[in-house]
Amino acid sequence: MAQVEATTERVIAADAEAVFDALADYSGTRPKLLSEHFSEYEVREGGDGAGTLVHWKLQATSKRVRDCLLEVSEPTDGELVEKDRNSSMVTTWRVTPAGEGKSRVVVTSVWNGAGGIGGFFERTFAPKGLGRIYDTLLANLAEHTEK
Numbered sequence: 001m002a003q004v005e006a007t008t009e010r011v012i013a014a015d016a017e018a019v020f021d022a023l024a025d026y027s028g029t030r031p032k033l034l035s036e037h038f039s040e041y042e043v044r045e046g047g048d049g050a051g052t053l054v055h056w057k058l059q060a061t062s063k064r065v066r067d068c069l070l071e072v073s074e075p076t077d078g079e080l081v082e083k084d085r086n087s088s089m090v091t092t093w094r095v096t097p098a099g100e101g102k103s104r105v106v107v108t109s110v111w112n113g114a115g116g117i118g119g120f121f122e123r124t125f126a127p128k129g130l131g132r133i134y135d136t137l138l139a140n141l142a143e144h145t146e147k
Contacts, residue, residue: 004113006127008134014145024049049105
């Protein structure tokens with residue numbers, strides 16, 4: 001099994017602290033940022049950053065649906081880590097200042113991919129598909145925080 005990685009980033013015209021706070025607000029802001037690829041969103045514990053337990057289903061393709069139960073931690077300032085209890089997937093959100101009144105958001109997901117020919121297709125196409133999903137989420141985050 002090879003590790004699969006998908007990374008997307010965006011510069012947002014808003015203060016890094018405000019952007020991070022919006023991302024970490026799982027009970028209020030985060031559900032508003034999600035695209036149609038997410039369903040059954042539910043905060044099960046916490047709701048603000050570290051200590052949050054959140055559930056959703058992620059439909060990356062018409063046939064591929066991931067049931068995610070994510071534990072959220074904040075290992076360093078400006079960083080959210082979502083570890084899926086149902087798979088090997090770990091998603092890390094990093095928000096850093098990017099000049100006056102701007103921030104850079106980088107989201108990276110890694111997981112253990114399948115072997116064989118299925119794994120080849122997963123490593124080839126999954127990062128692009130997940131990248132498009134995250135790009136939509138980051139565009140929604142920008143729209144929300146750039147007001």
